[in-house]
Amino acid sequence: MDFMTGRHFLQIPGPTNVPDRVLRAIAKPTIDHRGPEFSRLALEVLAGLKQVCKTSGSIVIFPSSGTGAWEAALVNTLSPGDRILMVETGHFATLWHNIAVRFGLDIDFIPTDWRHGADSGVIEEKLSQDRKHKIKAVAIVHNETSTGVTSRIAEIRKAIDQASHPALFLVDTISSLASIDYRHDEWGVDVMVGCSQKGLMLPPGLGINAISAKALAASKTSRLPKSYWEWEPMLSTNKAGFFPYTPSTNLLYGLQESLKMLQEEGLEKVFARHDRHAEATRRAVRAWKLELLCHNSEEYSSSLTAVLMPAGHNADAFRKIVLEKFNMSLGNGLDKVAGKVFRIGHLGNFNDLMLLGTLSGVEMGLGLAGVPHTKGGVMAALEYLAQK
Amino acid sequence: MDFMTGRHFLQIPGPTNVPDRVLRAIAKPTIDHRGPEFSRLALEVLAGLKQVCKTSGSIVIFPSSGTGAWEAALVNTLSPGDRILMVETGHFATLWHNIAVRFGLDIDFIPTDWRHGADSGVIEEKLSQDRKHKIKAVAIVHNETSTGVTSRIAEIRKAIDQASHPALFLVDTISSLASIDYRHDEWGVDVMVGCSQKGLMLPPGLGINAISAKALAASKTSRLPKSYWEWEPMLSTNKAGFFPYTPSTNLLYGLQESLKMLQEEGLEKVFARHDRHAEATRRAVRAWKLELLCHNSEEYSSSLTAVLMPAGHNADAFRKIVLEKFNMSLGNGLDKVAGKVFRIGHLGNFNDLMLLGTLSGVEMGLGLAGVPHTKGGVMAALEYLAQK
Amino acid sequence: MDFMTGRHFLQIPGPTNVPDRVLRAIAKPTIDHRGPEFSRLALEVLAGLKQVCKTSGSIVIFPSSGTGAWEAALVNTLSPGDRILMVETGHFATLWHNIAVRFGLDIDFIPTDWRHGADSGVIEEKLSQDRKHKIKAVAIVHNETSTGVTSRIAEIRKAIDQASHPALFLVDTISSLASIDYRHDEWGVDVMVGCSQKGLMLPPGLGINAISAKALAASKTSRLPKSYWEWEPMLSTNKAGFFPYTPSTNLLYGLQESLKMLQEEGLEKVFARHDRHAEATRRAVRAWKLELLCHNSEEYSSSLTAVLMPAGHNADAFRKIVLEKFNMSLGNGLDKVAGKVFRIGHLGNFNDLMLLGTLSGVEMGLGLAGVPHTKGGVMAALEYLAQK
């Protein structure tokens, strides 16, 4: 590959562009994870994450990818054979489902066309019919990273309440946390699944759970085997700022810095910024006369936009050109939409000029790849951004 | 706490002093883990780790602490109720045992006085008596980080062979890998458990397994539930330089750099250096007229030295003084030896002057803490180092 | 000021966006500047700079800004009262002139309209008339950073030759070196004046001279007082890789890395990239129906573009909006063109998407500042870049 000048545009929907402040924080010398300095660090980041998750409940941080936090959400709350309601909103919902399968759970996996979020009506119906409360948990992906479609968590909460069903509510916020408004306590979520490398603007390596009192109670009787992912030793040692096994100290330095940045900007401004960039991106897509994968405007993702390639055109061939000519990584289509979709990540540490650079790379790439489109997407985004 | 000047001496037996080369490598911007640049990185570090483990077998790297690699070693090879032989060489062997307990394994946990390594004679006897080959695995900690006692892996291999027993051989090299000679293939180890934050000179956050063909075969029939820790998807995606879920990219940058450093120094020189520093440390301890926890000179650890406090003196009070007065972290006594032992880590990125600074801090701390001792430990170490 | 998200766009014509590779290099621990490791570093960067300057002559590197290298060029070659020919191509030529004034030189300062480069015809005429060779030096700014106008050094060389005049030829390459082709030996330049923070992609702090044999000879008889800037002790100690006083070690680490990057890309490709980005920028300016400060297409700068504001509009008010709304720094108008001009730096570590982000910021800023313009500058640049 030729030498690439200038900054790489990392416009996959995570890992996101890590701010240099965070990179420098991560480069601090590792310290004793059993000493007083570490304790202060741990207590600070645990408190900071509660604010980001909008919860007064418990937080655990695993040295793991988000995939580990998915597993932790299941193995801490459920027992072999437990019934669980999941919705196949896309590739990542499917991967979470696969973990449940591996642990011998009995899954009702509600299909979608991968262009819509979870249907709260269907969920309410399923739960209402479950008179014996065999369903122990409802597990939903808030923002499906493979499709750019969000599910409306508040409405699903209402559906559960409407059905007066005691199921636990598990929500994956992998690509929504710190990008799209998420209200753990207000929405009555029992287990949140998050990670470091998206809205939290860190490299990958931290898996996160936010845990309600109800989930904590469930964990006392859960019989799925666990050790690494077990919440209890985490929560008990975390109280004093320590961990039951060696934590990922340097990523916690980074988390400390990224939490400061989120606080400096203000969480609501962070969400507004993501909404604005997502709308600008969609305006570009529409101007190109390309199709958004997401069908429902109420379910548009503010952290990424998945775009359908015109029939006969391969998204990965296009992405390769964009990478090699313009030093930009775009997200690929995964699983059912492999080759058919490319994804533009516009989350994390981002601004207007980075977005317009990004969209410029897409527009030029479409031309070079011979993908039929109308020019002017960048212009449409620029006009929107200049006004708002 | 007062402001601390100068460099912190991180002399716990891991995390070790991370070289600034490695810290800078970790601070590189995160890249797309599905792109060609990442693929080159992954293939390079996987190949490099093979050399360090002295294996031509398989390597997997988890985004996890070493604790996760312990769990992976068990859940990939064993099935519920399987019998496993473990030796209680100290706190960490006990923690590994606890994981086995949680997964419903049937453990024969051979006790020791925490001052000796695993007894190959006892192991041979146990295996010889196991005519029906109910024992599926022998799990040994190579270098027990809580006691500074090594177990002689080559001899345990011989014991297994002597008993003509087909048990898998699982070895924890958490605090020996890249510090004390370890020969995965030559010693017929089936699963090695390692991590990033000791001899590999990285921050914590990577768990490592080296896997023999026999272990790989066993993984096909293992029935312990697993998902995150499952080797198969790792091995199949690793072939092209990718991972089944988001890897800890920035720590892999660090690993790339630390592998370069090990190669530049030369692995055998790395081992000789650790041996030399350990001997110098023991000479200091003897000069102080303090007692080594390790009883058997054939089992001295080259990566850390655990020192017994004279009766009536608390190791943690001493350690607190050393931290606050001399900006040095020493390892605490864990579990059965809590308060009775302090541990000096002399592994990783280290040299003579760092060691003599370390021992100076211990000698001054002993004085300030009113611990009875004879002066001259630093002198004894210095004389040894100057000659060798 | 509000919190600024995302990467800052540093689009002044230097300091330029320092690559993270270079920033990490600069963060290496400082070493003994009298030791063998330093010597290797110094010899390497001195050799590397020769390639960039296209010279087999001498190079000196001062711990100073480029302003110091201007002074060095004069005080090493001239004597009090010496006559020197300079051309007022803009603000920086004027500053260089001011130094000459302070040192008591007798300057013939040829005026321009700040929209043209040095006129080789006028220079030839002046030199031809100087039968007694009172003029000791001709000093020209290759790329005038305040105006975005280049002077054609090869033609000025021809003019000097045509006049058969023995004057020394001094050339400022502050904002051309490693961005615009410069051929020290081929063009018979005697002293080149350069610095670190432009095309060399470093932070400010290094001043550079390239020196011909003729200049070196002149330095033996030069009588301007000097100490810090004196070449001789530099050149004699540099031979072994050392310096007569403490060098700026950490910036030399950065230089080592940036020279590697220039080599990896290839110097001719670096120049072509700058030409391409400059042309794209001019197309944007024309599409906006704004006026370039540079009048002559043969004198367009490839490292920056200065744009005239429509009458009645203040460039600094516009720049303030761009900084506060879009996190981008643009260059201000200096001296005679203060408030009337803004400058877009497109040199150094740069790429297409960074440029299109930059131009987007300009286009949006023009709108917000109420500056009359036609939309579509970004589009024009994008179309050019996509084709070339």
Add this chain to the structure above:
Amino acid sequence: MDFMTGRHFLQIPGPTNVPDRVLRAIAKPTIDHRGPEFSRLALEVLAGLKQVCKTSGSIVIFPSSGTGAWEAALVNTLSPGDRILMVETGHFATLWHNIAVRFGLDIDFIPTDWRHGADSGVIEEKLSQDRKHKIKAVAIVHNETSTGVTSRIAEIRKAIDQASHPALFLVDTISSLASIDYRHDEWGVDVMVGCSQKGLMLPPGLGINAISAKALAASKTSRLPKSYWEWEPMLSTNKAGFFPYTPSTNLLYGLQESLKMLQEEGLEKVFARHDRHAEATRRAVRAWKLELLCHNSEEYSSSLTAVLMPAGHNADAFRKIVLEKFNMSLGNGLDKVAGKVFRIGHLGNFNDLMLLGTLSGVEMGLGLAGVPHTKGGVMAALEYLAQK
């Protein structure tokens, strides 16, 4: 050279061991030196330096080594032929003298044996005899880096006052500033000469002057030619946080951080720490039965210790062994004491264990180099440090 493990011990008397906090600060992206963020930085570091210099007067910071600040002290205050009193306390006083020679000053250069500081009695006498006040300045090195001998600035001030002489008082604090107490205003110093790479714990690249009102007044009539070093444009642009030419932005980031560190520790504690480490070092030297270069206990340097080699032993051969075997750089003997002296730097970011590591390296090196000495220097230092 063999691969060197562990941290390098940079125990020359500057550049000193740069704290990793400072290195990370220096690695921040360069910003627009004409923008508001830079202005805040500049004003902060200028204010912070005043505290360190204990002055309410003016401070200027040059992008230069300390050598430049020497030159600035002279060219801003004096005129050709001015008489100046200097004391040859060692190599660096001689270098400063050489600059004065180059600028045509008339120097009375009082010799010493390089083992004593400036004699205030002699100075008083010289000044008293100078009835016509031909002497325009007295220039003294506070801490002579080549010998480890300090001159008592307060007493020299008294001598000047005693002689009722109006000469300006110029003081070099290159290796004393932020290490040894220095009181610019109280001691009536007119121009202080400092730099970044010693007590300020930065890489080299900043030259500093602190300037009294009297010196400022003198600068109005000074006739030595100057441009780069001229105070006036610095002081006038500094008022708003800017510079007359491009400043060394990234080193100013480092300065901001190191000033924070000095404030966190407390300046008086910084001085006490240096005193303590110097005394421990001298105890080691005495225990080795080696001779200190400094003769007078009132003139011992707290930032470095110069040690005489026994006759027939070359200091550089010894230093080479220490570098190659123990990864430590010691200072060499310069000029008149070349080969005869080695210098131990114990200034800057330092602590007890770093010092004991340092002294251990010296003690082992003496043995390996076959230098006659008595063992036990490290022990003597350790005992002193443990008590104090």
